[in-house]
Amino acid sequence: MWQSFVNIFLNILLYIYKLVxxxxxxxxxxxxxxxxxxxxxxxxxxxxxxxxxxxxKSPEYLEMMEKYKGNQEKLAEEQMKLYKKxxxxxxxxxxxxxxxxxxxxxxxxxxxxxxxxxxxxxLDLTKRAFSGFLQIGEIFPINPNFLWMNxxxxxxxxxxxISFGIPVLAILVVITTIxxxxxxxxxxxxxxxxxxxxxxxxxxxxxxxxxxMGFMAYTLASGLSLYFLISNVFTxxxxxxxxxxxxxxxxxxxxxLPKLATPAEKPVTTSRSVPNANPxxxxxxxxxxxxxxxxxxxxxxxxxxxxxxPKKK
Amino acid sequence: xxxxxxxxxxxxxxxxxxxxSGCAGNSALSNAVSWPGLAADDETVYxxxxxxxxxxxxxxxxxxxxxxxxxGMMFFAAPTIYDGKIYAGTYQNEVHVLNQNDGTLITKxxxxxxxxxxxxxxxxxxxxxxxxxxxxxxxxxxxxxxGVPVWQTDLSTEIWxxxxxxxxxxxxxxxxxxxxxxxxxxxxxxxxxxINGAVMGRLxxxxxxxxxxTLGKEVAYFNPTTQEIETVMQTxxxxxxxxxxxxxxxxxxxxxxxxxxxELETGKSVWQIKAVSTDKVGFIADPILLPNGNxxxxxxxxxxxxxxxxxxxxxxxLINGKTMSSPVVIGESFVTGLIPxxxxxxxxTSDLKEDWWYAEPVQTTVVAPTSEVSQETVTETxxx
Numbered sequence: 102m103w104q105s106f107v108n109i110f111l112n113i114l115l116y117i118y119k120l121v122x123x124x125x126x127x128x129x130x131x132x133x134x135x136x137x138x139x140x141x142x143x144x145x146x147x148x149x150x151x152x153x154x155x156x157x158k159s160p161e162y163l164e165m166m167e168k169y170k171g172n173q174e175k176l177a178e179e180q181m182k183l184y185k186k187x188x189x190x191x192x193x194x195x196x197x198x199x200x201x202x203x204x205x206x207x208x209x210x211x212x213x214x215x216x217x218x219x220x221x222x223x224l225d226l227t228k229r230a231f232s233g234f235l236q237i238g239e240i241f242p243i244n245p246n247f248l249w250m251n252x253x254x255x256x257x258x259x260x261x262x263i264s265f266g267i268p269v270l271a272i273l274v275v276i277t278t279i280x281x282x283x284x285x286x287x288x289x290x291x292x293x294x295x296x297x298x299x300x301x302x303x304x305x306x307x308x309x310x311x312x313x314m315g316f317m318a319y320t321l322a323s324g325l326s327l328y329f330l331i332s333n334v335f336t337x338x339x340x341x342x343x344x345x346x347x348x349x350x351x352x353x354x355x356x357x358l359p360k361l362a363t364p365a366e367k368p369v370t371t372s373r374s375v376p377n378a379n380p381x382x383x384x385x386x387x388x389x390x391x392x393x394x395x396x397x398x399x400x401x402x403x404x405x406x407x408x409x410x411p412k413k414k
Numbered sequence: 415x416x417x418x419x420x421x422x423x424x425x426x427x428x429x430x431x432x433x434x435s436g437c438a439g440n441s442a443l444s445n446a447v448s449w450p451g452l453a454a455d456d457e458t459v460y461x462x463x464x465x466x467x468x469x470x471x472x473x474x475x476x477x478x479x480x481x482x483x484x485x486g487m488m489f490f491a492a493p494t495i496y497d498g499k500i501y502a503g504t505y506q507n508e509v510h511v512l513n514q515n516d517g518t519l520i521t522k523x524x525x526x527x528x529x530x531x532x533x534x535x536x537x538x539x540x541x542x543x544x545x546x547x548x549x550x551x552x553x554x555x556x557x558x559x560x561g562v563p564v565w566q567t568d569l570s571t572e573i574w575x576x577x578x579x580x581x582x583x584x585x586x587x588x589x590x591x592x593x594x595x596x597x598x599x600x601x602x603x604x605x606x607x608x609i610n611g612a613v614m615g616r617l618x619x620x621x622x623x624x625x626x627x628t629l630g631k632e633v634a635y636f637n638p639t640t641q642e643i644e645t646v647m648q649t650x651x652x653x654x655x656x657x658x659x660x661x662x663x664x665x666x667x668x669x670x671x672x673x674x675x676x677e678l679e680t681g682k683s684v685w686q687i688k689a690v691s692t693d694k695v696g697f698i699a700d701p702i703l704l705p706n707g708n709x710x711x712x713x714x715x716x717x718x719x720x721x722x723x724x725x726x727x728x729x730x731x732l733i734n735g736k737t738m739s740s741p742v743v744i745g746e747s748f749v750t751g752l753i754p755x756x757x758x759x760x761x762x763t764s765d766l767k768e769d770w771w772y773a774e775p776v777q778t779t780v781v782a783p784t785s786e787v788s789q790e791t792v793t794e795t796x797x798x
Contacts, residue, residue, distance in 0.1 A: 218531070218548070219448065219490070219531070219533065220448065220449075220490070220533060220574065220614065221448055221449065221738075223614075224654075224698065224738070227629075227652060227669060228694050236631075237629065237652065238610075238611040238612070238628065238629030238630045238631060238652045239611070239630070241589070241611075241612055241629055242571065242572065242589040242590060242612060
């Protein structure tokens with residue numbers, strides 16, 4: 102089953118190679134193809150994140166957080182109800198990421214299978230090729246060289262006068278992964294415990310993901326690093342097209358948190374008793390209506406247990 | 415809580431890397447592991463496979479080189495036997511010259527970089543040793559001086575097939591679908607011709623023509639008179655095995671499981687058989703002529719198929735293991751190499767009755783050899 106999945110990747114990759122005659126270009130085109138196929142999912146992820154963010158800013162949500170802050174179970178239950186009410190799927194954002202994993206594994210195996218160096222490897226390749234789709238005799242041997250890289254080997258750029266190879270691709274993968282994670286993660290509401298926990302996770306991901314990707318790009322076949330690089334760039338472009346790039350996040354140092362609404366002092370009953378026909382509108386916080394002066398709006402640090410209270414001015 | 419999450423993320427990182435490295439390991443394994451390369455002389459079979467070269471006679475191990483597996487040392491190409499010596503190429507771009515009688519190392523030729531492999535059997539002709547490496551170079555050494563090559567010619571890409579030497583010329587095929595003619599004395603390239611696919615099998619001489627099959631599903635020959643490549647026939651599948659020429663007929667086995675017999679001169683089909691019906695199983699091993707005059711075609715899945723020269727099925731036998739190695743004839747029998755079956759070598763008579771078999775022994779005592787000094791290996795051969 103898994104082998105068949107890898108073989109599909111391998112055959113598509115080899116077919117693109119047959120058309121363009123360059124294995125590096127084939128990997129780039131293949132990555133773009135994968136990203137285009139998964140674009141609807143990615144779009145859903147972006148929309149879901151946006152909806153979630155808007156929901157978390159809404160007075161109704163904040164009110165709920167305040168009301169059930171001592172009862173985690175009830176809070177979770179109410180959150181789910183609210184997600185359902187506003188059509189938000191909290192797990193939707195994970196799907197594209199999960200889909201990426203088998204693609205990465207399959208692509209890696211496909212790259213290694215395509216670049217053969219022994220008769221047994223060659224024999225294996227002929228068995229994997231779909232005979233009606235691809236004539237292996239026509240495309241063999243596959244040239245693994247692209248720019249300065251051998252796509253079947255970890256990449257290093259050797260420059261005269263420097264005794265070691267520079268892992269250019271691994272560095273680019275780290276940079277683009279940092280950019281991607283920073284640019285595409287929307288700002289969170291610090292009043293929300295879950296969002297704060299999510300922010301912590303995001304913070305950790307900001308550190309670990311570039312490290313993980315960089316390590317893999319450094320040690321594994323450069324064909325896979327090329328996939329990582331193109332994939333990162335394409336994801337940033339996709340977010341850009343959707344207008345969801347969080348450019349402010351690129352500023353290093355303490356992130357500037359958006360000013361958010363605090364829960365209304367009195368429960369807003371209308372939104373409960375009469376569900377809005379257009380929930381999207383109701384999710385947009387209207388600070389004027391809630392009677393909160395945006396300038397004086399403060400973060401409710403009571404939500405953060407075991408954390409320092411802010412110094413009074 | 416935070417530490418726990420960090421730990422989990424770290425674990426995920428390590429796991430992902432391990433899985434990917436594991437994938438690499440599998441692929442590297444499939445790239446590194448080979449099938450046995452066989453050569454025969456008199457009653458002895460010399461088999462180059464994975465970490466050693468072994469001499470086996472009537473199912474008994476005569477010697478094994480090296481006595482203990484050495485890190486990274488791998489053999490694939492069938493050894494070349496000449497003048498009491500065995501020439502075996504390694505996956506470290508070396509040719510080890512061994513004493514045919516006891517397997518002691520006489521000398522070792524190390525080519526430029528040990529990152530490349532020798533996948534083609536060395537060739538000896540006119541007191542010269544010709545070595546083709548997958549680094550894309552052909553080397554020629556004088557047999558009486560294996561220290562420095564007489565010449566070295568760098569070609570465009572990898573070479574997996576042994577050069578063929580005839581009439582002052584060295585014929586070479588490269589993986590990038592080229593057929594080259596070199597001068598035997600100087601190594602200079604005299605002619606470069608395009609062919610329609612890479613050549614995996616040996617080049618075969620007949621009527622002053624050099625015949626070969628290609629992965630482009632074609633049998634062709636180089637005509638020294640016209641200096642051109644001419645097509646003999648097309649096949650249904652890719653061709654890995656070398657063609658067999660018997661008189662005025664050419665026998666070809668392809669990777670789609672077909673056997674063909676065509677007229678050598680005209681290329682006209684005499685007969686054609688779909689010998690293997692299993693999908694994705696074909697012929698990698700060269701077809702051979704048995705001592706009784708019949709044809710033997712060994713399919714990948716361990717099917718030994720015997721036909722008469724008219725294409726009529728005479729006998730068949732299925733053996734346990736994959737058979738990619740080209741069989742060799744010893745006396746009235748033939749020997750085939752297997753992976754990963756219960757035996758490394760199996761010998762059969764022409765009517766497919768088992769003669770003997772040989773499994774790799776379990777080594778019990780090894781006396782480490784000093785340089786160029788004989789080594790002694792005490793072995794236990796499994797009971798048959």
